[in-house]
Amino acid sequence: MKILEFLILGKNEEILPILLRLVNANENWNGVSFNDEEIAQKYFLNNKIDIVLLSSGIEDHVEKEFTSFCLKHQPEVEVIEHFGGGSGLLKSEIQHRLYLKGKI
Template sequence: MKTLEFLILGKNEAILPILLRLVNANDNWNAVAFNDEKLAQDYFLNTKIDLVLLSSGIEDHVEKEFTAFCLKNQPEVEVIEHFGGGSGLLQSEILHRLHLKGKL
């Protein structure tokens, strides 16, 4: 099975390492996290990303602009807004989206 590449963007410094740990706990998932949207955009432009996770602390306009940027540059990318609810919810959100797109 292909390893899925994740980009996580969030401004809550305490949450980012938790999200990284939860995503990277899956053998077929690889995540990198950023708290700066410009650095995340640079990485995104140079890497094939399967899923973008938007986490807490992002202003609404940044969330909208970053989502539009991602979809413009990699239209097949999945963007998921995840603002809490525990590790089970995160995994369920990801698996549900992958299932809907036929990536499972």
């Protein structure tokens, strides 16, 4: 199975490392996390990303701008909003989206 590359963007300093740990706990997922959208954009431009995971603390206009940016530069990327609910919900949200897109 292909390793899926994740970019996680969030502003909550307590939740962001937890999300990164949960993503990287899956042997088929590899994630990096950022709390600054400009740094995340630079990383995004230089790497092939499969999934952008948006976490808590992001202002609405930043979320919309970042999503538009990602889709403009990599139209096949999946952007998923995750604002809590535990590790089971996170995995379920990701797998559900991938299933709907025919990627699993």
